Amino acid sequence: MQPAVAVDFVRPRGLKSVDLLPQVDHVRPVAIGGETAVENLRLACGWCNRKKSSHIEIYGAPSAYAGIFIHPTLGTISIPRPLWVVRLTKMRGRCEDPSGCNARLQNSELFVAPRRLSGAINPTNCAVYCREHDPWKRERFIGAGTYAQRFQKSNL
Template identity: 45%
Template sequence: MNFDAIFSFLEATSSRSESNWQLANLSNIARLLVPDVITGSQDTVLRADINTLWTQWFLESICDPERFVEPYPGYAHVFHAVNTEIPSIFSNIDAGKRSDLVKQIARLIEKEIQRRQIRSRAAFDSSIKDALWDVYGSDPRCWICGYQFSQWAIDKFLGRVTSELIPQPQFIDYLKPHGINKRDFQIEIDHVFPFAGGGDDDPNNLRLACGWCNSYKSDRLSIYDVAAKPPVIQHPKLGRVSVPHPFWSVRLLSLHRRCEYEGGCDKTVENSELTVTSRHQEGSMNPINLRVTCLDHDHLGSSRFISKTFAERLFKK
């Protein structure tokens, strides 16, 4: 760990003053390398997601997909639009390589256009449900957080008449407020790569998820697809505290799928329900400070749970 590099990075990037509106100062910040300690254990997802976002912005800066969504005039029009811009951006590469780049970018933009076109979503028939059920076996859990589905949820998913009652928890995890709405307990079929993002109904792209995880995962792809600041609540015991945006939790849970306790833990979404906690107890609940945990290795203890009535006032949609 290079102390001087960390010190310099913090000094340069933590300024909240008029210097943030001076291009020369921003140029200096842009040239800095981000020390690994800044992004911490979530370094991979934070860097990968921002690179993906930058690529999306770059492609859309060359050719706006919205111009071609409805009606789609065809690949030739997209190719022409891209070919109009590329020579001025990549004037220093030879014509052959530039032509290959035009084709690549045009194809990528065409895929984005197809993604944005409205597709009808058909209801899943019983054969798809049965196939997924065979994979999940007799102890089905949410593929994202490991929530164990109740008999009520199982009967509802399989279309059975049931006398089972909807689960009614008395307390709610304030960092992952699952259990406030009826949908939270349901079994839903999730597209790993979102349907709205171009994902298909191939069984390899389908998983069983609880309604809470599925609703917040939605069609999002990047941890930067939601607000940058964590929401703040008034906790009955802890006072004013931040909470993670639900999608941050879903994104990290779906990627790690096991307890990240530093001392090692055998709890995974295959055998336990997992949640998130802070890596640094005094820190804000932002993605850098979040880690996936089981309840055995959670430093919050009983403070994690608040009454359902109180949680409904804070979180109910």
């Protein structure tokens, strides 16, 4: 399998071909005493399984990177750590558009974007949106090669 042609610049799943494949995940990792038994196995996407690594939950795993992304049309944007985006989406679980949208984790893909487009991407300025209400829907997906060239790692 080839890496993705385009990735969401806020959560870049698919930069590695393994990110896109379903994998068998150990709920309790072998590294901390988990067994390879049916009751300790589940399916996970490659990106989540790789990020979770030897942790019990993806939400508790340290984020691998954060930094600055120089978007072709939006300019310089601070990128939150990937697992912070996963946590925020899971905690809120629904589209937060003021229209009262009915999109939920159970029926839609959700995205994190700033409430005020000119503000920083941080917990107080971020909201969860469905594809229809996403303020970045036209700018969100970037060529994977472009992402790698324009992303600058940070020690945030």
